[in-house]
Amino acid sequence: MTRRDLQFWGVETGAVASPPEPPAQVLGSPTPAALESLQWALIGSHTGNQLSALIIDFTHEEILAAYNQLEFQQxxxxxxxxxxxxxxGSQLQR
Structure with a gap:
């Protein structure tokens, strides 16, 4: 875990930053059906390990595209x- 990770998620400042906007539609972008499936997988995640598994299975762009379509509370x-x-993770490394 890096200082930048903590800053992105608002750990150090107390404010949560918004993730960067996904890139414009490009060749090979996920289909709407694939984004919807990923959104359901994100919403169904209850642990950091479940989110990590999605990070392994999907690209950064796919995750950001699905995440940005979720409601604010989600x-x-x-x-x-x-x-x-x-x-x-940072406590384990100390």
């Missing part, structure tokens, strides 16, 4: 899960 829930995972 995004906040995912941020909370991810911040918890990042914080617990």
């Amino acid at each position: 995004q906040q829930h995912l941020r909370k899960i991810w911040v918890t995972k990042l914080e617990s």
